[in-house]
Amino acid sequence: MSQVSDVAIPDAEVALSPVRGASLLRRSLRLWRTRIGVALVGVIVLLAIIGPYVAPYGPSTPVGAPNADPGGKAVLGTDYLGQDVLSRVLYGGGSILVMAVIATALGLIGGAAIGLVAAYSRNALDDVLMRGMDVIMALPSILLALVAVAIVGPRAWVIVAAIALTTAPRVARVARGAAQPVVERDFIAASEAMGVPRWRILSGELLPNTLGPLMVEASLRLTYSIGLIAGLAYLGLSPNVNGANWGTMIKQNQLVLVVQPWGAVAPIIAIALLTMGTGLIGDGIARTAAGIDRARGEE
């Protein structure tokens, strides 16, 4: 018996999990909304990655009078300190993107693990885990992040950890909800009877079958994380208080909007395009996943 499971399960893992996730993404690209989303996110990510190499000035280099209109040396004008707005926009996306992606990934992994274990356990552990998630969810994400920053200070890892912590319960709910019907199906009982280890059932059987809802949730959570991290920077809580950061830039130049709008408008556009892009991708995946589920139900 153990021989059978040793041979069969790794095969199933290879055949099921990566392909299904990739094919969901590929199919979702047939929708225009997904393509537009990918294009928007692609442009902003590219801007954030190559920005520092192509920026005409450094992020904190004074290039002229404060609040100068666009034109001349500074294409988008200068900010409230006389720094080049375009250069600061080109420098200011990297940290937000990196922190948001890591926070979302951590929250996703932790939340999915908790949700799947809860659904699979079918006993008191389920209740304990999910009530624990309720406790975290009872505190608004931003408040939890604010308290964490107040305790340790606005370090990058604190912000990432706090946002991962608020992401996990929401992911756990989705993972548990998606896994519950799967747990009752025959192939899980069959795997158990064959003596497949629990973690194998969780990662090889449950996870691939909940990938659709999890991917939708992932894009939603990424959208929120970007907003939260940029929002914290806007509140003045970022690892580098005066550094080039889209959230920081918006706060710094909000008061001079009447004189020189670009210092705030340019980073606002960057954040808006990015989150609208991730939102569109998420909706594309959601529509595709719903279509797949429906087709499966009709078979």
Place this chain on the structure above:
Amino acid sequence: MNRFRPRGVWGFILRRLLLGILVLILVSVLVFLATQALPGDPARAILGRNANPASLAALRHQLHLDRPVADQYLTWVTGLLHGNLGTSLEAQEPVSTLLAPKLVNSAVLVVLAAVLSIPLSIAIGAWAALKREKVFDQSSSNLMLLLAALPEFVVALVLVILFATTVFHVLPAISTVPPGSRPWNNWVALVLPTITLVIAVAPYVSRIMRASMIEVLESDYVEMARLKGLPERTVLIRHALPNALGPVFQVIALNLAYLAGGIIIVEFVFNYSGIGGATAEAVVNHDLPVIQALAMLLAAVYVVVNLLADVATILVTPKLRTRL
């Protein structure tokens, strides 16, 4: 009233109530432990660097800081239950006196946003479901999708740029409520913060309303009602709408609870004098009692709003009412 089957409904409500209380107790432990971990000595923060040891010890005793953690927790929770939220370390005032006017200001904003956004988004969602795949449905769904993706401070600033500073100059960019005055005394200042919150909530509520309404419109009992020859108006308002509203209440509850947290950053954008600004200030000043009170307050809002949503869902959904 026989239709309600009181025992089942009340049993369900009681279970939910107990669960909510359990969550609140756990939140209180979490909040207390988290704020215990705040660095620095509150007594030293109040008296300053050069305070002499005797007065430090006296103040620590007065603040109960010299007692075991479990003791401090019990004192704090007992105080909470008696409505005593402690004393602000920064303002040296009772937290309740400090927060009460700000709480009123924030509540005005949240209630205003809820009263405007809930009927509006239910109407948009229901209308989109009736006109499924037509122009209104497609354009409203796509607009809501894009609005939902925007962080609320970005929405707030876009509104400021459009209506207050750069494009038009018709509304104030700053919505400060001076001490002693009430938010409605200067209602023009409420317009932009309220619209921001409406935009933050409407996409979720209208989307779930649309999905729920579509499902109900395809159900057997709506078909039955139509086959009975009832006028379309009656079918929609008496049969479809009540059943479609069930899932919507849950989303409204989540969004109201979210609003309670979302106002933190929106109030900051408009410099509005509510609990959002108070939170940011308390975090900067390490003002423990204020942070604890605010966290408990927001958690209580979350629990109560979810409880109300559960009750409303049962009362409004004929299907659930008979099943319980």
